[in-house]
Amino acid sequence: MPSADQTLTVITQFLARADKGDAEVTPATGLYGDGLELDSLEAAELSAMLEDEFGTDPFSSGDELPQTVGDILAFYEVAAPA
Amino acid sequence: MTAPEETRVVLVTGGSKGLGAGIVEAYLEAGHIVETCSRSSTDLVAKLEGDFPDRFSFAAVDISDSAAADAWVKDVATRRGRIDVLINNAGTAPEGVIALFNDAAIDQVVDLNIKGTAYVTRAASRVMLARRSGSIVNVSSVVGMSGYRGLSMYSATKAALDGMTRGLARELGSRGITVNSVAPGYLRTEMSHGLDEGQLTQITRRTPAGRLGEPADVARAVLFLTDPANTYITGQVLVVDGGLTA
Helix, strand or coil: CCCHHHHHHHHHHHHHHCCCCCCCCCCCCECCCCCCCCCHHHHHHHHHHHHHHHCCCHHHHCCCCCCEHHHHHHHHHHHCCC | CCCCCCCCEEEEECCCCHHHHHHHHHHHHCCCEEEEEECCCCHHHHHHHHHCCCCEEEEECCCCCHHHHHHHHHHHHHHHCCCCEEEECCCCCCCCCHHHCCHHHHHHHHHHHHHHHHHHHHHHHHHHHHHCCEEEEEECCCHHHHCCCCCHHHHHHHHHHHHHHHHHHHHHHHHCEEEEEEEECCECCHHHCCCCHHHHHHHHHHCCCCCCECHHHHHHHHHHHCCHHHCCCCCCEEEECCCCCC
């Protein structure tokens, strides 16, 4: 499973090509609304990029959609073997 | 001198026979990598596997099984590294008046023609979204527009595919992905076996081109719509019927 830095790299790459490269990214940053303001297609695109890079992604693997950057990081931390 | 066209990875559902096989062969002849699936293999598939060991692969997959469809697309993306083109061709055409259709017959045509197409498209579009590039063609039918006696459920599913085409074109267009339909007329393939010779003769007589279509007629239209030079064409239904519905 990816490290937090690897995950953040993919998120940053996505934001750059979504013309949101200036956005501040911390674990507390929200993905929608007042945060990164992702619409549904952008969320799907981020989901696809994460799956393409790591083979799985938190948007299509869990029961609840991630709400923050921290939720994405936590998904891979939980998924990693102990 | 024109530079050689870039080799693309092409998925064709239902490519073991009939129109799907014609589309598979057209992409192989154009030099592309072709991955196809259907519920069972055919002699043609075995021949193509021998002729194009590096550029052609077949998988026995029932795409109306969501998990199987998803696994097939992911396997192709992993092995080939990308998916450039998706041709949603797989379909079934149960014949008969709807008053005599049982639940299983209705489920079968909806599950394969609509839900199977959605399952494969969902998985392939994710691969395309990650690269912001791709072309999707749904193979619909003129009967989706005109209807045909005894093919009401098939007609309904093909009309649904044209609706899916328009919706997906709007959904994915901003990410460099085109989505179009090709609506064939009456072809001399397995899919037209429900029509008797009298019906086929009548269709031929009413067709300005004066003949039934061949898979190659439709394959050329599909190649045109997925040509990287034609990214300004999306959300359209290209009718290939010899002028029958003009």
